[in-house]
Amino acid sequence: MSISAVKLDALPMRVARREFTRSRLCAAAREVFFVKGYGAATLEDIAQAAGTRRSTLYNHFRDKNDLLAEIAEDYLAKVKLEVARLRGPKPSRGEIDTWIQQFARFVVAERTPTILVVHGSAEREVPQALLAFGVRLIEAFADQLSAFAAALRPDGEGRLALVRARVVLRELGYALCTHVEEEGGGLTPEMLTVAGELFERFVSEQV
Amino acid sequence: MSISAVKLDALPMRVARREFTRSRLCAAAREVFFVKGYGAATLEDIAQAAGTRRSTLYNHFRDKNDLLAEIAEDYLAKVKLEVARLRGPKPSRGEIDTWIQQFARFVVAERTPTILVVHGSAEREVPQALLAFGVRLIEAFADQLSAFAAALRPDGEGRLALVRARVVLRELGYALCTHVEEEGGGLTPEMLTVAGELFERFVSEQV
Numbered sequence: 001m002s003i004s005a006v007k008l009d010a011l012p013m014r015v016a017r018r019e020f021t022r023s024r025l026c027a028a029a030r031e032v033f034f035v036k037g038y039g040a041a042t043l044e045d046i047a048q049a050a051g052t053r054r055s056t057l058y059n060h061f062r063d064k065n066d067l068l069a070e071i072a073e074d075y076l077a078k079v080k081l082e083v084a085r086l087r088g089p090k091p092s093r094g095e096i097d098t099w100i101q102q103f104a105r106f107v108v109a110e111r112t113p114t115i116l117v118v119h120g121s122a123e124r125e126v127p128q129a130l131l132a133f134g135v136r137l138i139e140a141f142a143d144q145l146s147a148f149a150a151a152l153r154p155d156g157e158g159r160l161a162l163v164r165a166r167v168v169l170r171e172l173g174y175a176l177c178t179h180v181e182e183e184g185g186g187l188t189p190e191m192l193t194v195a196g197e198l199f200e201r202f203v204s205e206q207v
Numbered sequence: 208m209s210i211s212a213v214k215l216d217a218l219p220m221r222v223a224r225r226e227f228t229r230s231r232l233c234a235a236a237r238e239v240f241f242v243k244g245y246g247a248a249t250l251e252d253i254a255q256a257a258g259t260r261r262s263t264l265y266n267h268f269r270d271k272n273d274l275l276a277e278i279a280e281d282y283l284a285k286v287k288l289e290v291a292r293l294r295g296p297k298p299s300r301g302e303i304d305t306w307i308q309q310f311a312r313f314v315v316a317e318r319t320p321t322i323l324v325v326h327g328s329a330e331r332e333v334p335q336a337l338l339a340f341g342v343r344l345i346e347a348f349a350d351q352l353s354a355f356a357a358a359l360r361p362d363g364e365g366r367l368a369l370v371r372a373r374v375v376l377r378e379l380g381y382a383l384c385t386h387v388e389e390e391g392g393g394l395t396p397e398m399l400t401v402a403g404e405l406f407e408r409f410v411s412e413q414v
Contacts (some may be wrong), residue, residue, distance in 0.1 A: 040247065115331065122329035124388075125320065163397040167405070170381075171374055181331075190370040198374070 004086060006041035022060050025050050026074070029067040034112045038068065038120055038127060068120075075113040080140045082106050088144040093200045100172070100196050107176045114180060118173035138165050147206035161206050168202045171195050229267050232257050233281070236274040241319045245275065245327055245334060249325035275327075282320040283340060287347045289313050295351040300407045307403050314383045319385060345372050354413035368413050375409045378402050403404070404409035 030052035032041045041064065047054045061067045086099045111152035114190045120130045150158060151165040175191035178184040184191055212284045235257035237250045240410035248271065254261040268274045293306045328337045348355035354401040357365060358372040391398055 037246070039244065065399060119329070119331045122326070124326045130375075159394060159397045160400065163394055163401045167378055167401060171378075174377075187370055190366045193367065194370045194374060197371075 021052075021056070022070075025052070025057055025060055026067060026070050029064075030071050030112055033068065033071075033116055033120075037190070038064065038116070039123070040189065065127055065129050066101065068116075069128055069132065071113060072117060072129050072133040075110065075117060076136055078106070078110060079137065081138045083137075083144060089146040090203050091145070091200075095199050096203070097193075097196045100175075100192055100199070102177075103172075104176055104179050104192065107180050111180050114173075115177055118177045121170070121173070131179055134166070134169075137169060138162070141165070141169075146201050147203040150206050164202055164206065168195075168198050171198055213336050215255050225267075228259075228263070229277070232259070232264055233274060233277050236271075237319055237323065240275065240277070240327075241293055245271065245323070246330070267401055272334055275323075275334055276339065278320060279324060279336050279340040282324060283318065283343055283347070285313070285317060286344065290344075290347045290351060293351055296353040297410050298352070298407075300403065302395055302401045303407050303410070304400075307382075307399055307406070310324050310379075311386050311399065314387050320353055321380075325377075325384045328377070336373050341373070341376075344376060345369070348372070348376075354410040357413050370412065371409055375402075375405050378405055393400075 019196070025046065029041075029046045032045045032049050036045065043054055043064065046064075046067065047057045050057070082103050085102060087095060091099070117130060117133060117173055120127060121134060137149055138148055142152050147161065148165055151161040151162070152158065172195040175188070175195040178191050179188050182188070232253065236248075236253045239252045239256050243252065250261055250264055250271065253271075253274065254264045257264070257378060268277070288311050294302060298306070324337060324340060326339060327334060344360055345355055349359050354368065355372055358368040359365065360368070379402040382395070382402040384396050386395050389395070
């Protein structure tokens, strides 16, 4: 390898290091948010968990919401792959139930961000990053299913569809979180069934 | 009044003072839980807000959950009066919508406990007192509406009905909280409509 080639490689290495630090900070933030709760977590906690200083953290992220936005973004990319498994424009109840079972397995593998996103979205003051996640999740479903596409129309019927879509996804999120936390008091299968029921109703009835 | 009569009155006065202290502690706890969140609030905070010491608080309540249970109990008594306005066994959609509008006015007057109960019930670890509240709320509806009575049956269909009942009440709770916090981003009327839709479906379809 020539000396100039080594020099040309220097920049990508710096970029790679930067990416490494960012993702390490995100992983630390994910754990801290999960354990302490988003509201109670501090940037100091996160820097400490990542084994660095707060000043380093500030080189990468403005604030907690900025970290949460990146966590949610990473999670959304994975969720989209799951959403893409669902055949549009109007999947049957059987297809929906099968898909929810697959999604439940995905959620077990992605326990931390799932719980962060679902419970964070139910808080009294929903972090900006999660409001944005909610919108983009509906857009992901809209690429596939006409009922969710209807929820993006700016008219009166679209607003109703948007509220219905949120109910469907919120209740699916709860059922999946209960599944992953094994805290349904024996009602987890019923929760997944009812989530499927709501989903099917929405995709079949929404014009 | 004879001296013996005065002595006989002494006990009720002590009881009355005790009740006064208890309700003052509850009111303080309600405010502290509301402002700081149930998880973050301490008994020290509550004693301070009530203008007393922690030792006095311990004369009346074992812990935070005990305080929350009394707050929820007081709130439940009021909610039951609202629930009783809904004609059973199967109210029409119109009756449900009218009832939700009345309930929305009630919730504006009872803003603090409503938000405490609804958001507290959506937390990752739901306080014991709110789990109990959820059960008793379904029992209150069951006194009136056959669909909710079905949710108390211990068989498979009963378990599904219970999960559906919880969805209906959770979504109604969210819609009402959004209404009272005026944070629906313009979607509050649609949220109340969809809550009515879910409620009507449950009471009309559940056997």
